[in-house]
Amino acid sequence: MRPHGTRFLSLTAVGAAAAITLAACSSSSTTSPGAASKSPILIGTSLSLTGDFSVDGQAFERGYNLCKTSTRAAGCSATRSR
Numbered sequence: 001m002r003p004h005g006t007r008f009l010s011l012t013a014v015g016a017a018a019a020i021t022l023a024a025c026s027s028s029s030t031t032s033p034g035a036a037s038k039s040p041i042l043i044g045t046s047l048s049l050t051g052d053f054s055v056d057g058q059a060f061e062r063g064y065n066l067c068k069t070s071t072r073a074a075g076c077s078a079t080r081s082r
Contacts, residue, residue: 009056013063021071 020043045064047057 006055006059010059010063013060014066017063017067017070020067021074021076 045060047060048054049057049061
């Protein structure tokens, strides 16, 4: 049986993935048109995929991959193209 904290972290990762997906698909822009950057948005993280904290790190990795997949499936671009 997995510890209670692992389930909480998994749910947090899924919630974060959903929030990122919604933000990426948002049609409103808060920046002025001239201030838009052409470079891609890079999102990075440090995860423990092995060792004592590997269960949590792997859960977060699955959450990030879910976010990436659902964002692309929704037709949203992961770059600053607006």
